[in-house]
Amino acid sequence: MTTPHLGQTMSWEFKEGVVELRLHRTPCNEIGSKSLDELEAFSRYLQSLDSSAHAVLIYSDLKCGFCAGADLRELYQRSQAMATSDAAKGVREFLERIHSALNIIDASPLTTIAAVNGVVFGGGFELALACDLIVADKTARFAFPELRLGLIPGFGGIPRLKRDISNAVVRDLLLTGRSFNATKAQQIGLASQVVAEGEVLRAARATAAQIAKFDRGTSATAKQFIKPIPHEELRREIDIFCELFSRPAVQAGLKKFVESKDAQPYLP
Amino acid sequence: MPTAEKTLDEILDLASAHFKVSREKLSPDDDFFKALGIDSLQTLDLLTKLENHFHVELPDYELQGVTDFRTLAGKIQARL
Numbered sequence: 493m494t495t496p497h498l499g500q501t502m503s504w505e506f507k508e509g510v511v512e513l514r515l516h517r518t519p520c521n522e523i524g525s526k527s528l529d530e531l532e533a534f535s536r537y538l539q540s541l542d543s544s545a546h547a548v549l550i551y552s553d554l555k556c557g558f559c560a561g562a563d564l565r566e567l568y569q570r571s572q573a574m575a576t577s578d579a580a581k582g583v584r585e586f587l588e589r590i591h592s593a594l595n596i597i598d599a600s601p602l603t604t605i606a607a608v609n610g611v612v613f614g615g616g617f618e619l620a621l622a623c624d625l626i627v628a629d630k631t632a633r634f635a636f637p638e639l640r641l642g643l644i645p646g647f648g649g650i651p652r653l654k655r656d657i658s659n660a661v662v663r664d665l666l667l668t669g670r671s672f673n674a675t676k677a678q679q680i681g682l683a684s685q686v687v688a689e690g691e692v693l694r695a696a697r698a699t700a701a702q703i704a705k706f707d708r709g710t711s712a713t714a715k716q717f718i719k720p721i722p723h724e725e726l727r728r729e730i731d732i733f734c735e736l737f738s739r740p741a742v743q744a745g746l747k748k749f750v751e752s753k754d755a756q757p758y759l760p
Numbered sequence: 761m762p763t764a765e766k767t768l769d770e771i772l773d774l775a776s777a778h779f780k781v782s783r784e785k786l787s788p789d790d791d792f793f794k795a796l797g798i799d800s801l802q803t804l805d806l807l808t809k810l811e812n813h814f815h816v817e818l819p820d821y822e823l824q825g826v827t828d829f830r831t832l833a834g835k836i837q838a839r840l
Contacts, residue, residue, distance in 0.1 A: 560801075633807075
């Protein structure tokens with residue numbers, strides 16, 4: 493067992509062959525610059541692991557949910573504080589960094605499991621999609637609400653969602669921006685298991701223990717064979733996001749979100 | 761198929777139990793945000809509970825502008 497890493501937004505621990513990444517940034521694990529720094533550190537750590545590791549488990553310590561997505565308040569405040577061209581450059585850099593971290597998780601030779609509860613929105617949904625398996629608590633609710641802001645998912649969500657489910661369902665989710673529950677997630681093949689509230693970590697750990705029975709090299713080879721990384725589409729997604737970000741509708745959408753009196757304005 | 765009144769009663773019971781607000785304090789035409797003391801995130805939580813209970817799927821954009829239990833019940837009833 494190695495020494496646990498305690499971060500400000502997330503922490504990780506390696507125990508009995510499983511790396512557990514615990515998300516714990518209040519209010520709901522929004523992904524901002526600090527989260528990105530720590531996610532990058534985590535992805536580097538993953539790459540350093542030896543053959544004693546066989547699975548990665550990502551979960552949230554917060555009742556509100558797995559992750560509510562990008563930190564829109566930080567994004568808005570930073571983009572307001574700089575010239576448009578600098579903001580655009582900053583956004584592209586952020587996207588390239590997070591894509592790099594998520595690509596490492598996606599391509600890891602270890603089997604990766606997202607144990608999700610509550611809100612699994614936007615960037616949070618994208619983090620879950622980078623994993624091999626999603627185990628969902630009955631409270632889990634998934635959405636790509638980016639169109640509400642005049643954007644598309646920018647952390648790799650569209651190529652990864654297309655990889656996993658039918659295009660018709662992708663169109664429904666993306667073009668309506670609606671959220672859907674864990675039962676629906678399982679029906680469309682997104683969630684491999686749905687468990688009672690509060691049981692998701694236990695179920696995910698049981699899944700990791702099952703995975704430990706198999707030869708790690710064989711698992712890694714099988715995973716590489718069946719799970720392609722859509723590199724070209726991922727790069728194209730960054731370009732489209734950056735192009736959309738420059739439009740006035742986006743700043744208006746961000747402003748509306750940030751100025752909402754609702755502490756967490758998640759209804760469409 | 762349950763009647764609209766039964767659906768409404770079940771919603772009030774569920775909301776009361778889930779958010780620990782006395783059932784007597786909830787009435788059909790109450791603003792559920794205020795009556796339950798919830799925000800939009802918690803409303804989605806309520807939506808999940810209702811979908812699982814009634815075995816329906818209700819797009820959350822149908823909740824736009826819906827603030828009272830009676831109208832919410834109508835939305836659920838339309839999916840039964």
